Amino acid sequence: MQRYFLSRILQSLVLLFGVVMLVFFMVRITGDPATLMMPRNASPAQVEAFRESMGFNRPVLVQFWDFLRGAVVGDFGNSLHFKTPALQLVIQRLPATLELATAAMLMAILIGIPLGLIGGFNPGSVLDSVARGVALLGQSVPNFWLAMIMIIFFAVRLGWLPSFGRDEWKSVIMPAFALGLSTMGQIVRLTRSSTLEIRGEDFIRTAYSKGLLPLTIYSKHVLRNVAIPLVSIIGVQFGYMLGGSIYIEFIFSWPGIGQLLEQAIGWRDFPMIQALAIFTSLAVLMLNLLTDAAYMIIDPRIRYGAR
Amino acid sequence: MALDNPPYQHDADSLLDIEKTWAERLAYGGRFLWRDRSGVLGIIIFLSVVIAALFSPQLAPYDPLAQDLRNNKLPPAWNVGGTWEHPFGTDNLGRDIFSRIIYGTRVSLTVGFFGVLIAATLGMIIGAIAGYMGGRIDSAIMSLINLILSLPYLLFVVFIAAVLGRSLLNVILIFGITDSPIFARVTRGEVLRIRKSGYVESAISAGARWPRIIFDHIFPNLIGPLITLATFEMSAMIFYEAGLGFLGLSVPPSVPSWGNMLSNGRKYLTSASWIAAAPGLAIMYTSLGMNLLGDWLRDVLDPRLRRSRR
Amino acid sequence: MNPLLEVRNLVTKFYTLDGVVHAVSGVSFDLQEGETLAIVGESGSGKSVTVLSLLGLIPTPPGRIEQGTALLRTPLGQKDLLQLSKAELRDVRGGQIGFVFQDPISTLNPILTIGEQIKETLTRHLHLSAEKAKAQVIKLLAEVGIPDPEMRYKAYPFQLSGGMRQRVVIAIAIACNPHIVIADEPTTALDVTVQAQIIDLFNRLRRTLGMTMIWITHDLGVVAGLADRVMVMYGGRIVELSTVDDLYERPQHPYTAGLLGALPRLDSQETRRLVSIRGTPPDMLLPLRHCPFSWRCDYASERCWQEIPELTSTAPGHEVACFYDMEKGGLRDG
Numbered sequence: 001m002q003r004y005f006l007s008r009i010l011q012s013l014v015l016l017f018g019v020v021m022l023v024f025f026m027v028r029i030t031g032d033p034a035t036l037m038m039p040r041n042a043s044p045a046q047v048e049a050f051r052e053s054m055g056f057n058r059p060v061l062v063q064f065w066d067f068l069r070g071a072v073v074g075d076f077g078n079s080l081h082f083k084t085p086a087l088q089l090v091i092q093r094l095p096a097t098l099e100l101a102t103a104a105m106l107m108a109i110l111i112g113i114p115l116g117l118i119g120g121f122n123p124g125s126v127l128d129s130v131a132r133g134v135a136l137l138g139q140s141v142p143n144f145w146l147a148m149i150m151i152i153f154f155a156v157r158l159g160w161l162p163s164f165g166r167d168e169w170k171s172v173i174m175p176a177f178a179l180g181l182s183t184m185g186q187i188v189r190l191t192r193s194s195t196l197e198i199r200g201e202d203f204i205r206t207a208y209s210k211g212l213l214p215l216t217i218y219s220k221h222v223l224r225n226v227a228i229p230l231v232s233i234i235g236v237q238f239g240y241m242l243g244g245s246i247y248i249e250f251i252f253s254w255p256g257i258g259q260l261l262e263q264a265i266g267w268r269d270f271p272m273i274q275a276l277a278i279f280t281s282l283a284v285l286m287l288n289l290l291t292d293a294a295y296m297i298i299d300p301r302i303r304y305g306a307r
Numbered sequence: 308m309a310l311d312n313p314p315y316q317h318d319a320d321s322l323l324d325i326e327k328t329w330a331e332r333l334a335y336g337g338r339f340l341w342r343d344r345s346g347v348l349g350i351i352i353f354l355s356v357v358i359a360a361l362f363s364p365q366l367a368p369y370d371p372l373a374q375d376l377r378n379n380k381l382p383p384a385w386n387v388g389g390t391w392e393h394p395f396g397t398d399n400l401g402r403d404i405f406s407r408i409i410y411g412t413r414v415s416l417t418v419g420f421f422g423v424l425i426a427a428t429l430g431m432i433i434g435a436i437a438g439y440m441g442g443r444i445d446s447a448i449m450s451l452i453n454l455i456l457s458l459p460y461l462l463f464v465v466f467i468a469a470v471l472g473r474s475l476l477n478v479i480l481i482f483g484i485t486d487s488p489i490f491a492r493v494t495r496g497e498v499l500r501i502r503k504s505g506y507v508e509s510a511i512s513a514g515a516r517w518p519r520i521i522f523d524h525i526f527p528n529l530i531g532p533l534i535t536l537a538t539f540e541m542s543a544m545i546f547y548e549a550g551l552g553f554l555g556l557s558v559p560p561s562v563p564s565w566g567n568m569l570s571n572g573r574k575y576l577t578s579a580s581w582i583a584a585a586p587g588l589a590i591m592y593t594s595l596g597m598n599l600l601g602d603w604l605r606d607v608l609d610p611r612l613r614r615s616r617r
Numbered sequence: 618m619n620p621l622l623e624v625r626n627l628v629t630k631f632y633t634l635d636g637v638v639h640a641v642s643g644v645s646f647d648l649q650e651g652e653t654l655a656i657v658g659e660s661g662s663g664k665s666v667t668v669l670s671l672l673g674l675i676p677t678p679p680g681r682i683e684q685g686t687a688l689l690r691t692p693l694g695q696k697d698l699l700q701l702s703k704a705e706l707r708d709v710r711g712g713q714i715g716f717v718f719q720d721p722i723s724t725l726n727p728i729l730t731i732g733e734q735i736k737e738t739l740t741r742h743l744h745l746s747a748e749k750a751k752a753q754v755i756k757l758l759a760e761v762g763i764p765d766p767e768m769r770y771k772a773y774p775f776q777l778s779g780g781m782r783q784r785v786v787i788a789i790a791i792a793c794n795p796h797i798v799i800a801d802e803p804t805t806a807l808d809v810t811v812q813a814q815i816i817d818l819f820n821r822l823r824r825t826l827g828m829t830m831i832w833i834t835h836d837l838g839v840v841a842g843l844a845d846r847v848m849v850m851y852g853g854r855i856v857e858l859s860t861v862d863d864l865y866e867r868p869q870h871p872y873t874a875g876l877l878g879a880l881p882r883l884d885s886q887e888t889r890r891l892v893s894i895r896g897t898p899p900d901m902l903l904p905l906r907h908c909p910f911s912w913r914c915d916y917a918s919e920r921c922w923q924e925i926p927e928l929t930s931t932a933p934g935h936e937v938a939c940f941y942d943m944e945k946g947g948l949r950d951g
Contacts, residue, residue, distance in 0.1 A: 007450075015454045022463075026470050036470065140594035142546055144553050145587030148573060152580045202723035208674055209718075210738045210789060211711035220737075221726050228728075236457055243459030247550060251573070261462065262554065265469045277466055280459050288457050300728055300773045 008292060012285040019281045023274045024067050028060065037080060037270050076275035081267040086275035090257055096166055097256030100248070101241040103172050104180030105234065112184040113230070116191025120226075121218070123196060131188050138185015144247035147178040151251070164253040175252045179244060183237040190233050191226060198225045228299050235291030239284040346603030352596025360412040367406035368392075371563040375401035380579040398568070398582045399575055407563040408589050414557075414564035415593065418478055418548045419541035425483025427537055430490020431529075437491065438498025449495065452488040460485065464547065468556040475558050478551065482544045493536050497529050531608035535601055542597035549590050565590055619690050620647035621796060621829055622671075627685035627699075629663075629670045632678060636902040640666040640680075642853040645928075648797065650690075653823060653830040655844035655861075657837055657876070661901060663853035664833050668799050671698050672714060673706050689713065689796070712742040715790030717800040721782035721807075725774040731758075731785045732770035735792055742793045757788040762818055780811035784818065791822060799831045804839060816843055837876050841865065846934075849873050852909025853901065855928055859935040867944065869937035871914050908939070916941040918948060 027033045034051035042050075051057050055066070070076060076086045112134075119131030154174060155163030162171050198204065199222060207217045245258030253259065257276060264272040296303045359366060379401035382389040389396060395404035437448040464481055471477040501507060501524065510520050551557040552566015553573070560567055565586040572583025625645045631638040641663040648654055656664045669675045671687050687698040691713070698709065710716070718724040726734060732754050739750045751770070758766035761784040774782055783803060790798050800819070804812040820843060822828055832844060840847055840861060847864045849857040849872065857870040868874040908914070911921040918940065926938040929949075942949045 011450050011454060015451065015458075019458070023466070026467060030470060030472075136595065136598060139598050140542075140591050142549060142587060142590050142594075144550060145569065145583070145590065148569075148576055148580075148583050149587065151576060152584075156577055156580075202718060202720060203726040205674060206716070206718060206724045206786070206789070207726070209672065209710050209716035210741065211707040211709070212737060212741055213707065216737070216741075220729070224728055225726070239457050239459055240461075243461035243463075243465075246461060246465060247553065250554070261465065265465065265554070265556070268469075270470075273466055273469065277462055280462055284457055284459055285454070288454070298728070300730075301775055304773065304776065 005289075005292070008289060012289065016278075016282060016285060019278055020068060020071050023277050024064055027270050027274070032056075033270070037268050039268070071278060076278065077271040079264075079272045080269045081264070081272070086272045087279065089272065090260065090275050090279050093255060093257045093260045096254060097242065097245055097249070097258060100172060100175055100179060100245060100254055100256055101238060103176035104241055105183065105238060107176055108180040108184035108187055108237070109234070112187030113191050116188040117195055117223070117226070119188070119192040120195025120199065128192075131192055135185045135189040135192070138182045138188070141181060143178045143182060143244060144251060146181060147174065147248055147251040150174045150178060166254055175248045175254055179241055179248045182244075183241065186233055186237060187230065190229055194226045194229050195222060198222050224298065228295070231294050231298065232291060235287055235294075238287055242280050242284065345599045349596050349599030349601075349603055352592060353600050356412050356416065356593050356596065359409050360416045363410050363413055367403075367409040369403035369406040371402065371407040371410040372561070373402060377401065380575070380582075382579070383581050386581075395585045396579075396581045398571060399579070404568075404582065404585050407568060408565070408585055410563045411565040411568065411586065411589065412593075414475070414562060415545045415548060417475065418482065419544045421479045422482035422486065422544045423537045423541045425479065426486035426540065427490045427533060429484065429487035431494045431533070433487065434491035434494025435498055438495040438502070441499075445495070449492070452492055455488050456492075461547070461550070464551065465554065465556060468551055473555075473557060473559050475562075478548060478557050482547065486540055486544065489540065490533065490536065493532050494529060497532055498525070501525055501528050535605045535608055538597055538601035538604055542594045542601065545593055545597075546590065549586070619688075619695065621650045621690050622648040623686075623688040624671070625686045627667060627670060627687065628683040629666050629675060629680060630683055631680050638901045639853055639904060640901060641670060642905060644685075644850070644853075644855055646848055646855065646858065648829060648831065650829055651827055652845040653832055653843060655832045655834060655840040655847045656850060657834055657840060657847055658850035659835055662850040664850045665801055667850070668801065668831060668833060672710050672716070673703075674710075691796075708742070711738050711795070712793050713796045715793070715795040715798045717783075717786050717790045717798065717803045719802040719805050721779055721786050722774075724786055725782060727774055730771050730773055731777070735785065735789050738789055738792045753792075754788075757792055758785075761785070761788045761791075763788075779807055780814060783807060783811075783815055787815075787818065787822075791826065791828070794826070797829045797831065799833070801833045802835070803832075805834070805836070812839070819843065849876070852905065854909060855938065856910065857937045858928065863932065863935050869931055869935065869943055870939045871916050871941065871943065872910050874943065920948070
């Protein structure tokens with residue numbers, strides 16, 4: 001088990017190194033990072049001065065070594081736009097995104113799991129159709145579009161909810177729902193299918209043959225087994241939300257890292273984008289390790305290394 | 308429940324069962340279609356999108372780029388002030404939204420089709436290597452792939468698109484490369500399963516040559532899961548392309564694509580909401596159809612896959 | 618005294634997409650207190666469905682019990698299992714009738730400790746307190762021959778071997794001192810040596826607890842050292858019902874004879890040889906109009922294709938459903 005964790009950490013570090021490499025070489029893939037980062041109307045002299053100041057005229061490997069050394073201690077250079085350390089700006093924006101993603105995840109879990117369970121226990125019923133409908137909608141509705149439609153209805157027409165910003169508790173409702181819908185769909189789908197599967201397992205028949213009450217069977221025997229695949233999807237989806245927040249934060253002017261990314265692209269502020277990419281990857285990889293740990297808690301087969 | 312003769316498990320076989328004749332496969336698919344009406348819907352929706360892309364000039368009533376500033380921001384036909392001359396209304400420059408939606412299928416399907424083609428080809432090569440080599444190489448490749456798949460995909464796509472600049476080819480390449488790990492994972496799983504099943508070994512011992520084995524045994528087994536996956540991934544790419552377009556990172560702004568239309572429509576959300584609504588509905592329609600189609604294909608081609616999508 | 622269990626004319630069908638599966642078609646039998654009845658038949662003969670029907674454990678839909686009675690004798694008089702409410706059935710399951718299923722790998726919940734899985738039966742039916750239940754579980758584990766029961770209490774199924782897991786399943790079945798234990802192919806999934814150990818265990822429990830048992834199997838070889846009586850099923854019907862000794866000595870149904878691999882040759886040479894039964898099991902989708910075995914029977918005559926033979930007594934304690942008299946070598950009278 002410890003060996004398993006060690007190898008997971010090692011793999012994560014390898015991947016993180018890969019991310020740093022990708023992020024570094026990506027801005028050089030077009031040949032000249034200076035022209036990429038400068039405004040299109042910048043004069044050649046300005047570009048040259050910028051290249052000089054960023055050290056882009058040094059040998060690439062020297063630059064990479066510097067970049068790597070900086071990355072290890074969390075120094076990704078200054079944001080071109082704000083002229084302050086990029087990582088600091090990212091961290092400042094983090095709480096807003098975490099709040100949004102957590103709210104979205106809670107919504108997805110609190111609606112998705114019960115719906116999936118109901119569907120899985122009563123396949124073919126009306127509620128099951130609702131569950132399957134939600135699952136399908138979650139897969140086919142683009143969240144950026146849903147966000148705009150919700151603004152038209154709930155903010156512009158009805159005036160119930162604020163259409164942008166992060167000023168009151170009501171602000172989070174629409175962005176969280178838009179961000180969480182596809183995750184909700186996935187959770188419904190997975191909960192429903194694994195409930196259906198577990199329900200048909202032999203050990204459930206054993207539980208019935210013991211004369212246990214249905215409630216005991218569902219909560220103790222079915223639910224705990226269904227929870228195992230759910231843990232991994234929740235972990236993965238949380239990572240997905242950190243990326244998906246770019247649309248939602250952009251549309252709702254939610255001051256998180258997604259909005260920062262969108263702005264940074266507009267400003268051609270690549271040091272900031274690099275910091276965002278590496279930092280978010282690190283967060284996701286740590287989240288993966290947490291998911292692994294959660295797995296061990298609920299699945300004894302993994303805890304004892306039987307699988 | 309496992310009774311000693313489960314009487315209701317007759318359909319646990321696959322369309323691509325090697326022992327089936329083509330007539331039997333057709334009949335089998337037909338039976339499934341009949342049972343699963345949503346599959347029919349999926350096929351109809353998908354075909355309608357393909358037809359719209361192939362015959363855009365014939366189907367679209369207007370040039371998608373033609374501006375008509377006197378008739379700008381015309382609402383859809385069913386709204387007050389709308390006319391059937393512009394069924395979905397016009398945008399801020401007076402361009403016909405219906406025509407632009409039809410031409411938009413071309414961008415979406417091109418990105419989806421070629422993106423999947425590249426992703427599937429790359430993925431099959433990587434997956435086949437991993438599945439064939441086995442052992443340490445396999446587990447190293449696979450754990451790396453699983454980690455890559457957990458990274459915030461969209462963030463990297465946006466980053467790369469921002470560096471490379473707006474062009475159709477760039478978008479296709481980005482999706483083709485970044486989506487290949489999923490295909491690699493499925494291919495590798497299938498290759499492992501086929502290797503384990505023993506009939507490749509028996510074919511070798513019966514003197515079959517490698518090309519024969521690949522085409523007779525490995526390929527027919529791979530194609531079912533991969534076609535299913537391709538359908539889902541194509542739908543996802545259409546989705547992501549629109550998302551990139553929305554951020555102004557996909558095809559150039561002059562091209563009528565759904566993403567560009569959405570991005571443009573966002574600016575007129577309060578004054579002319581239909582400009583943004585129409586392309587969103589088009590994406591939903593396509594994605595719904597492809598998901599239904601994919602679900603149906605999964606049931607027909609490979610019952611084992613029913614619960615193993617990412 | 619009434620038999621402990623009295624099943625009459627049980628009919629169970631499955632309504633599937635491909636048609637109606639006639640899984641059990643009119644099965645009647647008695648179970649006396651203290652005896653072990655073996656139900657023998659190949660896959661799809663309806664032997665499992667018969668016992669699962671008794672406790673409402675068939676999946677519904679598609680399954681449905683169409684008719685029949687199953688009277689269980691209790692201190693409070695007889696009750697018909699097929700007429701009980703869901704709540705009453707739950708009291709019977711695990712409390713008055715214990716179940717042992719075939720595959721010990723899949724019949725235990727993989728993520729709960731075995732102690733927990735035994736304990737929940739006890740608390741459900743006997744309403745024991747937590748400590749008392751735990752003590753009882755440890756006693757049960759010892760009783761079914763699991764070494765270090767205190768330690769094993771906290772073990773998970775995957776930490777035990779197949780034989781040990783089956784012992785756990787048996788402990789669950791006998792936990793509440795049930796009137797009847799039904800074992801559905803309990804040794805099929807096990808190694809031969811482990812099979813013998815489990816059969817020994819059952820024999821011991823039978824003696825020490827005076828257990829009444831229904832033992833379902835497709836293997837007549839297992840039956841000999843264990844059962845008192847044997848019920849042979851084919852195509853959802855009973856084809857022969859007899860004491861073990863009688864059945865082995867004088868099988869009356871061609872199918873039983875085929876199972877025993879001792880089909881007497883027509884030239885009446887007493888050479889014992891292994892004979893496989895030709896043909897495939899019957900298609901259960903068709904409603905039966907004639908003897909289900911006639912397709913595969915060497916002795917089938919005109920009549921066998923026109924009528925369904927009823928179960929008739931040929932000797933004391935020996936019933937058979939066949940028109941052909943194996944001993945005389947011709948059609949039976951009547």
